[in-house]
Amino acid sequence: MELDKMDENDWKYHGEGNKSLVVSHVQHPRVLRLLKYPAEDSENPPQTAEQAYRQIQNIVDFSSNVMSSLLGEKFIHSGEVVKLPLEFVRQLSIKVQHQRPAWRCDKVMDIYSGCALCLPNLTSPALHQPTHTPPLCIEIKPKCGFLPSPKHVSKDIKTKVCRYCMHQHYKVANGKWKRRSFYCPLDLFSGNRQRMHFAIRHLIEEPQNNFKVFKGGQCIYSSKEGSDESPDMNSLLHHLRPYFLHTNNRMNSHVTSKAVLNDFIQVLVNALLSSGGGDGGVVADRQAEGRGFCEASIFNKERIRHGSRGLPSDSVLFRILQTQMLDTLDIEGLFPLYRQVEQHLQDFPKERTRLQIEGPYNEAFLEKLQKCPAEDDGSVEYAVAKVHQYRVAMTAKDCSIMVALVPSSEEEEDNESLSSQRQLRDFRPPAFSCSASILDLDPKPFDSIPRQLRLDQKIVSCYLRTGGALPKGPVREKEDCTLLFHPM
Numbered sequence: 001m002e003l004d005k006m007d008e009n010d011w012k013y014h015g016e017g018n019k020s021l022v023v024s025h026v027q028h029p030r031v032l033r034l035l036k037y038p039a040e041d042s043e044n045p046p047q048t049a050e051q052a053y054r055q056i057q058n059i060v061d062f063s064s065n066v067m068s069s070l071l072g073e074k075f076i077h078s079g080e081v082v083k084l085p086l087e088f089v090r091q092l093s094i095k096v097q098h099q100r101p102a103w104r105c106d107k108v109m110d111i112y113s114g115c116a117l118c119l120p121n122l123t124s125p126a127l128h129q130p131t132h133t134p135p136l137c138i139e140i141k142p143k144c145g146f147l148p149s150p151k152h153v154s155k156d157i158k159t160k161v162c163r164y165c166m167h168q169h170y171k172v173a174n175g176k177w178k179r180r181s182f183y184c185p186l187d188l189f190s191g192n193r194q195r196m197h198f199a200i201r202h203l204i205e206e207p208q209n210n211f212k213v214f215k216g217g218q219c220i221y222s223s224k225e226g227s228d229e230s231p232d233m234n235s236l237l238h239h240l241r242p243y244f245l246h247t248n249n250r251m252n253s254h255v256t257s258k259a260v261l262n263d264f265i266q267v268l269v270n271a272l273l274s275s276g277g278g279d280g281g282v283v284a285d286r287q288a289e290g291r292g293f294c295e296a297s298i299f300n301k302e303r304i305r306h307g308s309r310g311l312p313s314d315s316v317l318f319r320i321l322q323t324q325m326l327d328t329l330d331i332e333g334l335f336p337l338y339r340q341v342e343q344h345l346q347d348f349p350k351e352r353t354r355l356q357i358e359g360p361y362n363e364a365f366l367e368k369l370q371k372c373p374a375e376d377d378g379s380v381e382y383a384v385a386k387v388h389q390y391r392v393a394m395t396a397k398d399c400s401i402m403v404a405l406v407p408s409s410e411e412e413e414d415n416e417s418l419s420s421q422r423q424l425r426d427f428r429p430p431a432f433s434c435s436a437s438i439l440d441l442d443p444k445p446f447d448s449i450p451r452q453l454r455l456d457q458k459i460v461s462c463y464l465r466t467g468g469a470l471p472k473g474p475v476r477e478k479e480d481c482t483l484l485f486h487p488m
């Protein structure tokens with residue numbers, strides 16, 4: 001990228017979250033991720049260019065030195081900080097403004113620092129030689145996949161109903177989303193194919209900010225926040241159909257919509273479970289302790305035909321779950337330790353640096369959280385290590401997975417078809433090369449912890465007030481088998 005020859009016409013709006021706005025290059029497979037600030041700060045940027053540069057460098061360091069070691073290098077693309085001409089950034093901001101969703105416009109793109117994070121465009125993968133059919137990329141923000149231990153929570157409901165399912169009630173009550181999603185992260189992280197299939201079907205039905213589909217780098221399926229309408233599933237099926245026309249080893253143009261959707265979900269489940277040659281060990285403790293099933297999930301436990309096999313030990317979901325589970329105390333158990341650290345920093349402000357509260361996110365930081373004593377010995381080191389662990393777990397609870405499905409080239413498919421005809425008489429899944437990456441691995445600020453506690457309390461009390469009635473028995477059998485199809 002020639003930084004002195006940047007032209008806003010080479011870039012287009014790609015997407016955004018709460019903290020950053022992403023533009024993609026029109027020709028090369030890369031994106032720029034720019035910081036956002038609250039709109040009221042637009043006249044006076046809240047930090048200097050040097051601070052913005054440091055913030056983005058911290059993101060790179062946290063991703064490459066800390067999260068990469070916990071999640072596995074093969075899933076991580078940390079990118080690099082780039083300095084951009086200010087005029088380019090200003091023009092870019094004007095260019096993308098009209099494409100931004102209204103509900104994200106309470107924040108503005110940073111046009112002052114000229115700093116951005118340059119990353120590979122994970123929606124334009126080049127795993128194989130280019131094929132005629134564009135790759136499909138599926139972005140899933142899975143959220144927290146386990147229930148907290150009863151030891152640390154004050155409300156029993158937290159050990160029965162997962163945070164995501166409770167949060168849905170709060171989000172609908174506050175108008176963030178019009179409809180509740182029946183996706184449950186504990187089903188996705190179960191490692192049980194039926195439960196995972198079920199979870200993904202509910203992500204498709206009500207994607208919110210947890211599910212998007214890209215085709216050839218373009219977003220073709222996502223929720224529009226605040227909109228009354230469900231996303232257009234017929235349009236999604238229309239896009240997916242050409243990828244899933246093979247049944248019984250034959251091209252079949254009469255494949256039903258249901259079959260297309262089932263095949264799509266099956267390929268996605270396979271990609272999420274793919275172990276990349278690992279030993280296939282399983283997450284045992286979460287299941288055994290009863291922390292892997294949420295009572296609000298509408299998946300009927302009795303439908304599990306085969307016991308859960310757990311997640312393969314180097315699958316992307318396993319690595320994310322293990323990292324999330326560094327939160328061993330729940331926010332309620334962690335908060336007193338946070339207060340202890342806060343008090344210590346008030347008494348000894350210089351300790352902030354030694355304890356690496358705002359980084360640097362280097363090997364020493366990783367060591368601090370990995371070598372945390374098993375028991376609370378009352379030391380500030382213990383408290384800091386638990387806070388660091390909690391923050392890392394927060395990042396893992398808020399990251400997204402990008403699964404790339406690249407159709408095999410026709411030549412490869414022909415060869416594969418010959419061998420698979422010998423092996424599989426009745427079903428040949430579509431041939432894709434799959435890969436998974438993890439995105440949005442920013443460090444969560446130390447002082448975001450009190451907000452976590454307040455939000456936790458609001459979510460639980462809202463759930464107990466409005467939605468606390470758990471589904472009774474094996475309910476919604478019908479719902480868990482039926483997706484709403486409209487004639488195409």
Ligand SMILES: O=P(O)(O)O[C@@H]1[C@@H](OP(=O)(O)O)[C@H](OP(=O)(O)O)[C@H](O)[C@H](OP(=O)(O)O)[C@H]1OP(=O)(O)O
Nearest residue numbers: 017018019141167209394395397398444448452455
């Ligand atoms: O607190 P949560 O679980 O609602 O997560 C926030 C996300 O909300 P979600 O529930 O996924 O819609 C929220 O996502 P949205 O803005 O709702 O798309 C952010 O990811 C936020 O992270 P940050 O403060 O921008 O670093 C997330 O905040 P953190 O708690 O991870 O800091």
Ligand SMILES: Nc1ncnc2c1ncn2[C@@H]1O[C@H](COP(=O)(O)OP(=O)(O)OP(=O)(O)O)[C@@H](O)[C@H]1O
Nearest residue numbers: 015016017018019020022119120121122123439440
């Ligand atoms: N490397 C990438 N390649 C392709 N698309 C990307 C990449 N990074 C981000 N995106 C897209 O941009 C969107 C916003 O990015 P990201 O999730 O990093 O923003 P954020 O502001 O940190 O989100 P959050 O709301 O979770 O804080 C993502 O949902 C994804 O669709």
